[in-house]
Amino acid sequence: MDQSVMEALSGRVGVKCGRWNPTAEQVKVLTELFRAGLRTPSTEQIQRISTHLSAFGKVESKNVFYWFQNHKARERHHHKKRRRCASSPDSGSTDDESRAAAREADADLVLQPPESKREARCYNHHRLMTCYVRDVVETDAMWERPTREVETLELFPLKSYGLEMDKVRYVRGGSGEHCREITFFDVAAGRDPPLELTLCSFGL
Amino acid sequence: MDQSVMEALSGRVGVKCGRWNPTAEQVKVLTELFRAGLRTPSTEQIQRISTHLSAFGKVESKNVFYWFQNHKARERHHHKKRRRCASSPDSGSTDDESRAAAREADADLVLQPPESKREARCYNHHRLMTCYVRDVVETDAMWERPTREVETLELFPLKSYGLEMDKVRYVRGGSGEHCREITFFDVAAGRDPPLELTLCSFGL
């Protein structure tokens, strides 16, 4: 399709912007960075990149974040497609377009079965639980309080879960003898109960 | 394919159970608990929650555990606001939601409008020894409990893990910037790629 038309639409004019659609220049820059070896940009890097990319069209930081996430993931996924007989030392390895990705994609060259090395690790549920229990009493001493506001960009968008805890009013249990608790009873029993009602049934 | 249809058919999306895919009811319950203030459920709470959630479909304890972990983390990231930038009229929050509301109907809310400055910190309402003060008159009847046995139900003790708030951001600066990942500067400086030098000049 005509590229210019697409860019014109996605850049700014398009009112129908359900999701971000990068322009050719934006893709070019992102691809260059990726080819250069960038895989997991930091928050600051993402901010700079998106700022720079905004010169070519509308873009948000989360778009850059997702772009790298997806690109990295799909590069790897695509890499695992061409695994053949691991025992046959046939011709030269097809080190085609994977030159720049060799930094951290080489690890998967060993595994042949469908298991990813991440999955291969026995995910012991108990360890996580142990971690969790430990974290409750853990004291974080490494945190330093910034003296001023920290400007950050939004990442990891939480899709649609409400975040307003302010609707729930909390009162301090004066003597602590009346610690109210959340009941699960009604919630589990109810079929799609109203929101407020659920909270109510929680005993909160 | 339509998500809701498949979910209605089997209660699970698809036949492949590679990973947990919560039903709408399960998500709703979890969300309510989250909104009520629950962030780090204890092992017993997790067990109890998963037990009750199993009424709506297959679920394991670890799923509940992960759910809270992820949402707590992503809530935190999502709450990072940027200050007003006079150059960015974004945050349009494309409210073109129509059919994607299958998972959650009401929970979706408009993404953060430009909020005031310091806000990413101090969510001090971890008043977990709390009681929910709210008039429950009109809603009690809907549950139509034969008795007022609510007080004797299994409850979730909301434990209070201290006032460990205000761990705002640990500024990684200080001692050492670990070069675990490729910095944008290195990339832009041109290790391997024919990257535009203009990127460097832009401060990328």
Add this chain to the structure above:
DNA sequence: CGATTATGAATGAACG
């Protein structure tokens, strides 16, 4: 235009 593909977005799972 309906089906398929490419890819942005979301989130469950897991690592360090």
Add this chain to the structure above:
DNA sequence: CGTTCATTCATAATCG
């Protein structure tokens, strides 16, 4: 807990 990986969902782009 913050971060990263893997998988899935949703949709613009594309094909037949």
